[in-house]
Amino acid sequence: MNTSIVGKQFELTDSIKNYVEQAFENLEKYSLDIISGRCVISADEKQGKKGFVVDFSLNLAKKDTIVIRHKDKDLYAAIDAIVERASKVLRRHHDKLTTHKNKDDKKQNALDDILETNAPLIDGVDEIVPTELELYKPLEIDEAVRILKESKDQFLVFNDMEAKMRILYKRKDGKLGLF
Structure with missing residues (x-):
């Protein structure tokens, strides 16, 4: 000091x-x-x-x-x-x-407690199952278009070669949109 x-x-x-x-x-x-x-x-x-x-x-x-x-x-x-x-x-x-604990810590602890239980939360509601996100290498836009066309998904979130997060989506008219 x-x-x-x-x-x-x-x-x-x-x-x-x-x-x-x-x-x-x-x-x-x-x-x-x-x-x-x-x-x-x-x-x-x-x-x-x-x-x-x-x-x-x-x-x-x-x-x-x-x-x-x-x-x-x-x-x-x-x-x-x-x-x-x-x-x-x-x-x-x-x-x-x-x-005083941080509010975010309390929320995270509560979520962890919920995810640790194997029983459904409420009758008729599906159980929440935590999953790990898969990290992919950056994709070129042409490769992302090919992946989206081959899948049944409506959209694909990926990082392009410039490390920007992009969203490729199927439009109603059958064309693809890029955001």
Whole structure:
């Protein structure tokens, strides 16, 4: 993870930099693909009251950027509050990835369960039998025409010599069509 720690209107000390770097390292425990992290610390003085504003942003792969801003009189308290909020967001995202199965996986598992049973699904309905598709070498159009004429099929799906998927079909008038 690339980290960047910047101080605006405020000089960063080594202890502050180490504290923020340790905070970034603590967020890596969620095993998410964190691309980069940026922390901008700025001094904020309004109406004679001194304080700090800490902006914290995390860039996640395949997800939006997480941006958190916190104001506090104590710099370390502000950093702790931001790390806690970032941990909560990352934990939720991590839990979604680890506990919720993908909908496609559920569908595939259900289909596999159905195909494994040997009994018909419903009375009067034929059993579903899985079959392997045969992979053919690319065909020339003349060869595909010959194959379709010799068969009783209405159409033939094949890859031509340019690796394009083509469909050759019999029309009602007896001629052949190519799509």
